[in-house]
Amino acid sequence: MRNRLICTAFAAAAVLAVVWPFLFGGQLAWRDMLVLDSPGMTAANFGGGDLFARNAPQDGFLAIIGMIMPATIVVKALMVLTACGAAYGAWWLSNKELFPSLAAIGLAVCNPFVIERLLQGHWSVVIAAWLLPLIAAAALSGQALVVWLLMFLASLTPTGALIALVVALVCLNRHRLITLGLGVFYTLPWAIPGLIATFRGGQEMNAHAAAEAFAPRAEEAVGTFGAILGLGGIWNAEAVPESRHLGFALFGLGVFACVLIGARFVPKRLMILAAAGLGLATLAWLWPTGMAWALEYIPGAGLVRDSQKLLMLALPFYIAALGHLPAKQTVAAAIALGCVILQTPDAANSLSSLRGTNAQIVDEALIKFIAGRDVLFVDRDTLVEVDGRLVIDPYSKVVNKVESGSLSVDGQAVDLPSPRWQAAMTAWEDEDLKALEDLGIGVVVEDEEIIAETSAGSYRTPWILTTAWMLGPIIAGLAFAATVQSGRRSNPMRT
Template identity: 80%
Template sequence: MRIRLIFCAFSAAAVAAVVWPFLFGGQLAWRDMLVLDSPGMTATNFGGGDLFARNAPQDGVLAIIAKLVPATWVVKALMVASAIGAAAGAWWLSNKELLPTLAAIGLAVANPFVIERLMQGQWSLVIAAWLLPLIAAAALHGVTLLVWLLMFVASLTPTGALVGLIVAVVCLRKHRLLTLALGALYTAPWAIPGVIATFRGGQEMNAQAAAEAFAPRAEEAVGTVGALLGLGGIWNADAVPESRHLGFALFGLGVFACVLVGARFVPRRLLVLAGVGLAIATLAWLWPTGMAWALEHIPGAGLVRDSQKLLLLALPGYVMALGHIPARHTVAAALALGCVILQTPDAASSLSVLRGTQAPLVDNNLVAEINERDVLFIDRHTLADIDGRLVVDPYSKVVNKVESGSLSVDGTLVDLPSPRWQAAMQAWEDNDRTALEDLGIGVVVEDEKIIAETSVTPHSVPWILTSLWLLSPAIAGLAYAGVLRNERRSNPTKI
């Protein structure tokens, strides 16, 4: 009983250290994270806008949920619940000895990958990272329905859908075909629009620049390989706790050394997953030209252009290895716990930037005047400066904004402006209202004022795929009921 209380207390402390900013009020606005209380029922939120559906189904789900409760409440609750799930998964994967289990819990909840991605604002990717150890544990123990439900939550983001499916299929011993089918269903809100966008000719990127810009990055004292081995190395140096710029990433190598101590107790399948994730991330750094070729020639490769994300595949193996350091290796277990804490000692303070803002993010009167029509903003682009924060333009979440999607990293253009945005801007410069109408644009806005209107009316929103995604847990439940019925028929109880 005493040791369980210690596990619970440590888990609570670890969870609180990373989710505390989500316990306050306000709308969430930091870099890639923009969660409004009431996002709109827009085409982009449901994967049908000018850009690839990178934020489906999460934005559409939040738009639907906001009809009942503020979307920010839901996201904040998901963050807390998922962090608790990470602690539970680490405990489940561990040998239940004190120090190894504490080290596993600490790594699952507050590893450098999680901290850096939170500082980049990628909240739904962090949810997937937190759930992966729990998915692996449930799969290894044959708790299939739980695996399917956790996959569903992880699939809020495309990367989460893919890694959740991979870990589940690799770790499950039964029902793999059904798992693949459900995994495919979970990807529908972004995969189907992505295929359509590919055939119609969507936004283009500078493949070589993208491969170089989003490659894993070296961290102080450990280089790029050392950063990856310690589960760090995100491409954006600004999304890194200050301690890691001062050499604390060295403790990540200590974590990796302790992982090697417990690795022999980890199923080979998890070690293979970890090796694959580390290898591809490293290869993308060593050979950006190869990544550029993949981005140009392999459909869907853009999902992994930020290749450091593939460290997600290493998380279950790392957590289980730390959690299975033998009891006789007390020094190694204590070292593991210390290194887990010291590799990001300033995590809690670094994450203070995630606290919600009370600043007005959009003009609700303008949103009402736009009235669901497609709108061209003359002076608003992909990112905006809101309350001193560089964040995704809030209007992209509440109206049918004609989006540029243009992105520069360190002064290099990575994503080119979308064809529709370029055509719309040219039409506006030429004062060609007919061309604007042909592009489906009903409103032109500058300085948050409507300066022109056309006869174009609002169009329907492609909400069906996201609605199907919301129903998929029920489909998973029905599939599991069918599995149980078939198993009972094939193994009748003897009287």
């Protein structure tokens, strides 16, 4: 009981240290994170639009929720709840001894992967990362329904859907076929639009530049491989706490050393997952040509071009290994706890930029006048400045914006402008409104003022796949009920 109370208090402190920015008001705007109170029912939010469906089903889900209540409240609540879930998952995976459990909880809630992804604005990826310890623990315990429900929540983002499915399939002993079926169902909001976009010819990528730009990155004092072992090394050096630029990533190697001590007490399945995650991330770093080949010739490989995300596969193993440090090795467990804290000692302070903003983000009158038509903004890029923060253009979340999607990293073009955007800009420069109309563009905007209109009308929002996805918990419950009923039929004497 004493250990449980201490671990609960520590978990609450760890959770608060990470999620405190989400306890304030305001809309969320930081780099790739843009969560508005009322997102629009736009094609892009539901996997359509000019770009690949990288933000489905999360954006469509938030658009639907935003019609009922502020979507920001839902996201903030999810961040808090899943962080608590990570702590509980770590406790579940641990041996319940004090220091090992504290180390496991600390790593589950506040690790370099989580902090760096939050600073990049990948809130839904962090939700998936926080859910993985719970998914692994529930799967190893044979609690299929819990696994399926957690998989659903992790599938807010494509990366989370795939990683959660892999972890569930590896850790479950039974119902793997149903798990696979549900996992595939959870991917439909982005998989089907992705297939359509692939066949019709969508945005092009500079595969070699992408492989190099999104590979794991070296961190101070540990290099690239050391950063990988310490669950850090995100491609964007700006999305890293200042302490890790000062050499505190060294403590990540201490965490890894303690993980090795506890590894022999952990199910081999978790070790296999960790080896796959660490190995593939390392391979992407050492062999960018191979990653470039995969991006160019393997459909869907773009989902893992940001290869540092694959380190998520190692999280359950790391957490379980720290949580199973032998009770007799109290010093090792205490060292593990210290290293967990010291690898990102400024985490709470560095996350202050995630606090919501109360600034006016979009012009509601302009949105109302656009009235669902496709709009070309001739002066707004993929990223814009909002309240002093560089963030995804908010209009891409509320209107059917013709999106460029172009992206450059360190001066190298990674994603080329979408074909429709290029054609639209050419038509506008040629003052050819008929060509804009043929492209389905009804409005042209500059400096948040309408400067031209065509007779092109609005189109129906492709909301069906995301709406079906939202029925996932019900489908998972029905699948579980069917397995229970099947078990009773096969064993009629069972009570």
